[in-house]
Amino acid sequence: MSEPLPGPKRKNPLARTQQPLLPPAIRSRAAHGLTLAAAEGRFAIQRCAACNSFAYPPRDACPHCLSDRLPFVEAPSSGVLAALTTIQVSGDSYFRERMPWRTGIVTMDCGPQVIAHVHGDCIEGEPVRLSLQLDRSGHAVMFANPVSRTPDMQDDLQWREMAADPRDRRILISDGRNPVGQALARSLVRAGARTVFVGVADRWKPFPAEQSLRELAGVEIVPLEMTDERSVADLAADIGAKVDILVNTADHIRPGHIFDGATTLHMADAMNATLFGTMRLARAFAPVMIARGADGHHGAAAWVNILSVYALANLPAMGSLSVSHAACLSLSHWLRTELAQGGVKLLNAFAGPLDTEWFQALPPPKLAPAVLADAVVDGLRRGIEEVYVGDVANDITARLAANPKALEREIGQ
């Protein structure tokens, strides 16, 4: 049974801060098929398209028939923990600071033998369930989990390395005026966050949800104006070293036609609020998060961007939002490689139209902010990189994968 993880202690200023070392990160091109699945929280291994046999580790030809058609497909993740060891001595600095470490061989019900990280509640000789996780290097690894939930299983230290669980962590949400930010505050408090800092611009201006936010235990309203370099820097100076998870909800929604006179100005405002706002946040907060990537079991863990799914395919009715979030998406890939140096994950949550005032002209289905917030919490707990929330987001990604030109033609109609 996992030991419940004690909450973070007050930091001893004289004690060494553990450096954010990373586990081994060299992988073959083929192995990144696992990375793709792990990033989206799926379980997939190679299956030969010619003879249907599963194969692992990733390779370039089927060992049964030598076919080179080896797509990664959803696979049954069940297996038996055939042998287990606890490594006490490792040659790698990341693992040396985390000894002992459990690994084992899992014989998958679909055939292959898999060397995996092993959750502390798995028993040798018994069934386990495999999942693909992103380790601190951002690469996919196999993780053997107990088949059914065990008490405090999320506190297993090896699991904790794979996840970005909000429990006992301190979190900054960039915009409390945004209904998504308000829903996130509620979900994160419910998920056991120690402190939720909620940024609010122009604090003197009241907003309807302010009172209910203030009443949430652990929520602290902080001044944050994402369009103001100085405001962002001031907040970082104040709480930067306390932010373990940062949730960036920046958006700027102004419907308008591309030829409208005001749209150019709206576009500039949108870019300032979202793209440049994210850059200001990154510049002020990310370096400290990178440095604190291994700062105890509750150190800096993740950066979250809430993005419109129309970042992937421009919706003309929300043209400037689509453009600005497309830019934010590209920025997120840049930022992800920077955060990776500290083992800090970057999670993009893609949402369709929200059930909020700015999307009033769009038809349903619309996404409730609370559903989006819960999906973010779930993504953090599972340590994944991409979350598509709601029917519209999943519809858009499926159509994009099937035929991007069809989507482009249809989306404007």
Add this chain to the structure above:
Amino acid sequence: MDANRVLKGKRQSYDGIVAAVPVTVPYQRYSIESGHWWIGRALKALAEGAGLSHRDFDGFAVASFSIAPDTAIGLTQHFGLSPRWLDYIPMGGVSGVLSLRRAARAVQAGDADIVACVAGDTNHVDTFRRTLSNFSRFSQDAVYPYGAGGPNASFALIARRYMKQFGARREDFGKLCVAQRDNALRNPNALMKKPLTLEQYLSARPIADPIHLFDCVMPCAGAEAFLVMRDETAKSLGLPSARILSTIERHHAFPDDEIQLRGGWAVDVDELYHIAGISPNDVDVVQTYDDYPVISMMQFEDLGFCKKGEGPDFVRNHTFTIDGDFPHNTSGGQLSVGQAGAAGGHLGIVECMRQVMKLAGPTQVEGARIGLASGFGMINYDRGLSSGAVIFAGGGG
């Protein structure tokens, strides 16, 4: 089965082919020299031992993990060799047997007259870790990121299953380790100089359960080498030699075994003894590849000294010291001499040659006429892929 359509050839004997001039360049725990330096020392010792110039070696087989970016080709210029037959066998613990087999056939066919088989590796302070971190593609993708326990962790899983399946106990592995340490105390080249008791073995610190400290070899720098030639060449040079009676290799045997409980020897063992014209009972001295004692135990079974699963009892019922009833790893083996990279696969061969040639000095087994040495190696993913063995008889040259 399509396999039945393939005509099976008859394996030819190794009649008339011998191995001579067993060479060990004494090991060092750490060396600031390069892999090239160690191979160079071995070549020099081979030339001196044969009473020839190294330029007279017209065949050269080299095994090493530490000569990058060179391969065997670069070494010919480095050492001033001009061979007409060349092989590069960076295949770990089985490279000794592979070198010997290839060299023997080359000499038999007249492609070369004298093949120098050399394995040498250096061990800088960080060499072992670097070797581990880019050992194989499967290892890089699917083993090393899982705790980076190296071979200790991989063999821990194998040992654990073997113990569970066949009732082996740590005491049984300890008996082998303790006997090898006894043997090593007679070998001036062994790095381990202190006696080892079973109590010390059992109370050693855990590395990766059930592997504890004394189950592990110590990485070091060193080189091993020998020459392969025709019997008449050895005689004309006045060199004592060991006759090659038989030798086998096998790679990736039993792919469907869940966890490795046997090696490729089990496929070829009957042919091994048949070609040699002997039975396991005729073997006087055995050098197994001992990266871990569980692998030695597995080999007692797979090489026909007992049945599968009887390894633990075999160990309980025999003694393995130089004067024991089953003299085994008489030099001390890798567990007590050290593992000099790819030379670990040549250590047993060179010691076995010395035994049947009666040149083993302080580790000599009395009356050793026939010896068996084995190789095992390359834990590419979850199991050691390669196995090999050679049987030598004295009285050559």
